């Protein structure tokens with residue numbers, strides 16, 4: 742087979758490495774109450790982007806649990822109703838939240854702390870760069886609920902679910918662990934399913950109407966889900982696994 746000139750390969754397959762879309766927390770000129778809470782009141786429970794990067798490969802030390810203990814991740818916690826609920830029903834597991842915005846980040850960790858939960862932590866980061874935060878096989882189950890849909894075609898590149906994202910996520914998860922994905926956007930669901938099918942994940946289940954499906958009675962209605970349910974819109978849901 743003809744060898745490809747490495748310099749040419751670079752041109753054909755430019756590095757798709759993303760850089761996080763974040764401004765540094767430290768030194769923000771007019772810190773809001775949420776920024777101050779991240780740096781102060783919740784410092785032991787919430788990590789800014791710099792501390793989050795330093796935790797890569799060491800998250801179970803952050804939680805103070807054994808290296809074998811299960812640790813799940815929720816991406817985009819919003820105001821944290823599911824985050825606190827999930828940490829509360831699975832106290833034997835650690836739950837890390839990942840949020841890019843300061844206000845929902847603090848709302849989420851505050852909700853968990855007010856419920857007296859000690860198995861929840863949250864960090865500020867851009868979820869499209871998960872490989873900055875986690876080592877291979879570091880994560881157990883992952884929850885992605887109502888990610889920003891970016892409905893306009895020209896913005897689809899900003900959607901969280903991309904081929905590269907799924908490749909990275911697969912590497913960072915432990916064999917046997919599962920991703921739970923739901924969205925109110927049919928278009929985003931139709932974008933996601935083929936990408937999952939093309940990825941190394943194994944699609945376990947999918948439904949175009951979660952609330953009239955086998956999973957309805959196990960489902961926790963998130964804040965965004967409630968808004969779309971109230972409008973009578975169906976919720977699209979799937980689960981996929983790293984074998």
Ligand SMILES: C[S@@+](CC[C@H](N)C(=O)[O-])C[C@H]1O[C@@H](n2cnc3c(N)ncnc32)[C@H](O)[C@@H]1O
Pocket residue numbers: 816817818819820839840841842845866867868869886887888889963964965966
């Ligand atoms: C539409 S809300 C859904 C919140 C919640 N999961 C729910 O179902 O109610 C999406 C959340 O994801 C967060 N988010 C968006 N892009 C993100 C990213 N790249 N990294 C981390 N969080 C992100 C937003 O700040 C927002 O809180």
